[in-house]
Amino acid sequence: MKTFEELGVSEAIRRAIAELGYENPMPVQEEVIPYLLGVGNDVIALAQTGTGKTAAYGLPVLQKVNPDDRRTQAVILSPTRELCLQIAGDLKEYSRYIDGLHVLAVYGGSSIESQIRSLRKGAQVIVATPGRLIDLMKRGVARLDAVENVVLDEADEMLNMGFTESIDEILAGVPEERNTLLFSATMGKEIERIAKTYLRNYQEIVVGSRNEGAEKVNHIYYLVHAKDKYLALKRVVDYYPRIYAIIFCRTRMETQEVADLLIRDGYSAEALHGDLSQAQRDLTMQKFRQHRTQLLVATDVAARGLDVEELSHVINYGLPDDVENYTHRSGRTGRAGKRGTSISIIHIREKGKVRVIEKVIGKEFEAGTLPEPQEICTKQLYRVMDELERIEVDDVQIAPFLPEIYRKLEWLTKEDLVKRIVSREFGRFLNYYANAPEIVQPTATRNGKKGERNENKGERRRAERQNGPRQAEAGYKRLFINLGKRDNYYAREIINLVNRYVKGKVQIGRIDLTTNCSFFEVPEAEASLVIQKMAKAKVGERRVVVDSAEREQASAGNRGGKERHGRTKRFEADASPRDMKKKWKKEAAPEREGKKKKRHEDWRQFFE
Structure with missing residues (x-):
C-alpha cells in the first residue's frame, strides 16, 4: 500500500489530512490522485459513495491551484445544496495550510447577493449547484475563462435530476484546454454521452465493478401488505435498539407523513425534503450528524451525497423506480470498511423490482421475517439493562441528596425499585406490543403470479367486509x-x-x-x-x-x-325490472328533452 507522499501529494496538504486522521490512501485515491496530478488527463471514476471520492479529486485539484492568482481555476458541480456544502467544507479542511487559497460554495436557496460579493473578492475553487452557477455566469460575476479543472461529482444523479442542459451550458462556457473529471457510482448512457462529447482520451477508473452495490452491505427485504408498511417499519426500528438510519421515501408528502408518525409514536426522527427551507435542512442535518436525531426520513434528492459516518442501516420504505437510486441509497451504509444493512419494506407489486436490482448489483436479497413482539421486547429489555450498567456514578455530586432519597424510597425493596426503573424505561414497548396489530406477511411465488395476488386481495376484502x-x-x-x-x-x-x-x-x-x-x-x-x-x-x-x-x-x-332507492319509490312493488326501466325512461323523457333544448339554445347564442 502506497502513502500519500508516494502518490505525489504536497507537504501542506499532507499535513492537513494527517490532522483529519487520513493515514493511508483508499483504493480510489490510490488510483486517481497520481493520474489527476498530470496535465490533460480526463477521467471517469466509478466508485461507491463513502469510498473517498472527494479526497480523490479534491487533493490533486487543490494542489494544482495557483494561490497567487485570484481567478477561478477549478469548478466542482454537485446535484444538491447539502453535497455542495459538504464538498466545500472538506476542501477547506484539506487546504487549511495553503495561504491565499479560497474555496467558495454557491447554491440555490441562499442569498445570491452575498455569494456575488464573495466571488468579487476572488475564489480559486468554486463548488456549485448547476442552476446557481449558470445564474452567476449570466450576471457576469462567475468568470470561468481561467478554469483548468471541472469536476462533476455524482454526475449520474445530476443527469437523473434533469441537469443535462445546464451541464452542457457550463461545460461550453469553460476553456477547451482543461481537465474534465466525472465521478459517479453508476455508468449510464447519459454519462457515456457526456464523456464522448466533452472528454478527450479519457481514462475510466473503476473501483469494484460497474453499477454494483457497496461490498459490505447486506440486502434484506420484508414483504408485507401495503397497509402494514408503517407497522412493519416500527418493528424493524424497535428490533435494533441502537439503530442509526436513513429511511428513504419516494415523495415529499410520504416523507413528511412517515416522519410525523414516527415523532408521534415517540421516536427521535426528522424529515428532510425539498419543501424545507435551506436553514431547516441545515439544522436537520446538523442534528442528525451529531446523533441528536436517530432516524432521518428523506427523499432521494434531499439525501443525495450526504456523508454521514457510522450509519447502521438504510431503510427503503418502498423501492425506487430507478435501480441506480437503490445503489446510491444502499451506499449510504457499509462505509469505511464497516458492515451495513439495507432493508427494504415492500408489497407484492414491488417483488419484481427486487429481482431486477439483484441482477444489476450482482447480489441476492435475503427474504426476511418480521421480528415477533416477544423478540423485540427482549432486545429492548437488554438495552435498558446495558444502559443501567454503563451509567457512571459521581459519588461526590450526588452525596448531599442521597439521605433524602434513601428516606423517600426506604419502603421499597430492591426488587420493587428494579421493577419501577425497568417499567419506566421499557414500559412503552410493553404497552404497545401487548396489543400490537398482527402483521400477516403475504405469500407469493418467486414470480409473483397474478392469480395468487388476486386471490390474496380477494381474501383481504372478504375479511374487511366480514369484520367491518x-x-x-x-x-x-x-x-x-x-x-x-x-x-x-x-x-x-x-x-x-x-x-x-x-x-x-x-x-x-x-x-x-x-x-x-x-x-x-x-x-x-x-x-x-x-x-x-x-x-x-x-x-x-x-x-x-x-x-x-x-x-x-x-x-x-x-x-x-x-339516493339508491329514491328513483324506484314511485314504482309498484310487483313491477318487473324491465317494466320499471321503461317507465323510468318514459317519465324522465320530458326532463331530458328540456335540458337538450336549453343546451342547443345556449350554443346558438354563443356562436351568434
Missing part, C-alpha cells in the same frame, strides 16, 4: 374529521388543530388519513369533550366537522340508501 370498519384500540374512541390529504392535512396538522381548540393535552392515538377525510382516536373519556370543542373549529372559512366514526358511517349509509 377498523375498530379503535381498547380504551379509545375513533372520531371522524372532514379534512384529508386533499386539504394538505396530515398527522401533524390534525394534532395541531385539535390542540388549538381543546384545552389541555389530549392524547391522540392512531391516525388514518384518506383523500377527503381522516380518522383519529382519542381516549373514550375525552371523546365527547373533543367533539364539543371542535364544533367551533374552522379552517379559513370552512367549518370543521368532527364526529363519532360510527355515527358518520351510519349517516353515510342512510344517505346512500335514500
Whole structure:
C-alpha cells in the first residue's frame, strides 16, 4: 500500500489530512490522485459513495491551484445544496495550510447577493449547484475563462435530476484546454454521452465493478401488505435498539407523513425534503450528524451525497423506480470498511423490482421475517439493562441528596425499585406490543403470479367486509374529521388543530388519513369533550366537522340508501325490472328533452 507522499501529494496538504486522521490512501485515491496530478488527463471514476471520492479529486485539484492568482481555476458541480456544502467544507479542511487559497460554495436557496460579493473578492475553487452557477455566469460575476479543472461529482444523479442542459451550458462556457473529471457510482448512457462529447482520451477508473452495490452491505427485504408498511417499519426500528438510519421515501408528502408518525409514536426522527427551507435542512442535518436525531426520513434528492459516518442501516420504505437510486441509497451504509444493512419494506407489486436490482448489483436479497413482539421486547429489555450498567456514578455530586432519597424510597425493596426503573424505561414497548396489530406477511411465488395476488386481495376484502370498519384500540374512541390529504392535512396538522381548540393535552392515538377525510382516536373519556370543542373549529372559512366514526358511517349509509332507492319509490312493488326501466325512461323523457333544448339554445347564442 502506497502513502500519500508516494502518490505525489504536497507537504501542506499532507499535513492537513494527517490532522483529519487520513493515514493511508483508499483504493480510489490510490488510483486517481497520481493520474489527476498530470496535465490533460480526463477521467471517469466509478466508485461507491463513502469510498473517498472527494479526497480523490479534491487533493490533486487543490494542489494544482495557483494561490497567487485570484481567478477561478477549478469548478466542482454537485446535484444538491447539502453535497455542495459538504464538498466545500472538506476542501477547506484539506487546504487549511495553503495561504491565499479560497474555496467558495454557491447554491440555490441562499442569498445570491452575498455569494456575488464573495466571488468579487476572488475564489480559486468554486463548488456549485448547476442552476446557481449558470445564474452567476449570466450576471457576469462567475468568470470561468481561467478554469483548468471541472469536476462533476455524482454526475449520474445530476443527469437523473434533469441537469443535462445546464451541464452542457457550463461545460461550453469553460476553456477547451482543461481537465474534465466525472465521478459517479453508476455508468449510464447519459454519462457515456457526456464523456464522448466533452472528454478527450479519457481514462475510466473503476473501483469494484460497474453499477454494483457497496461490498459490505447486506440486502434484506420484508414483504408485507401495503397497509402494514408503517407497522412493519416500527418493528424493524424497535428490533435494533441502537439503530442509526436513513429511511428513504419516494415523495415529499410520504416523507413528511412517515416522519410525523414516527415523532408521534415517540421516536427521535426528522424529515428532510425539498419543501424545507435551506436553514431547516441545515439544522436537520446538523442534528442528525451529531446523533441528536436517530432516524432521518428523506427523499432521494434531499439525501443525495450526504456523508454521514457510522450509519447502521438504510431503510427503503418502498423501492425506487430507478435501480441506480437503490445503489446510491444502499451506499449510504457499509462505509469505511464497516458492515451495513439495507432493508427494504415492500408489497407484492414491488417483488419484481427486487429481482431486477439483484441482477444489476450482482447480489441476492435475503427474504426476511418480521421480528415477533416477544423478540423485540427482549432486545429492548437488554438495552435498558446495558444502559443501567454503563451509567457512571459521581459519588461526590450526588452525596448531599442521597439521605433524602434513601428516606423517600426506604419502603421499597430492591426488587420493587428494579421493577419501577425497568417499567419506566421499557414500559412503552410493553404497552404497545401487548396489543400490537398482527402483521400477516403475504405469500407469493418467486414470480409473483397474478392469480395468487388476486386471490390474496380477494381474501383481504372478504375479511374487511366480514369484520367491518377498523375498530379503535381498547380504551379509545375513533372520531371522524372532514379534512384529508386533499386539504394538505396530515398527522401533524390534525394534532395541531385539535390542540388549538381543546384545552389541555389530549392524547391522540392512531391516525388514518384518506383523500377527503381522516380518522383519529382519542381516549373514550375525552371523546365527547373533543367533539364539543371542535364544533367551533374552522379552517379559513370552512367549518370543521368532527364526529363519532360510527355515527358518520351510519349517516353515510342512510344517505346512500335514500339516493339508491329514491328513483324506484314511485314504482309498484310487483313491477318487473324491465317494466320499471321503461317507465323510468318514459317519465324522465320530458326532463331530458328540456335540458337538450336549453343546451342547443345556449350554443346558438354563443356562436351568434
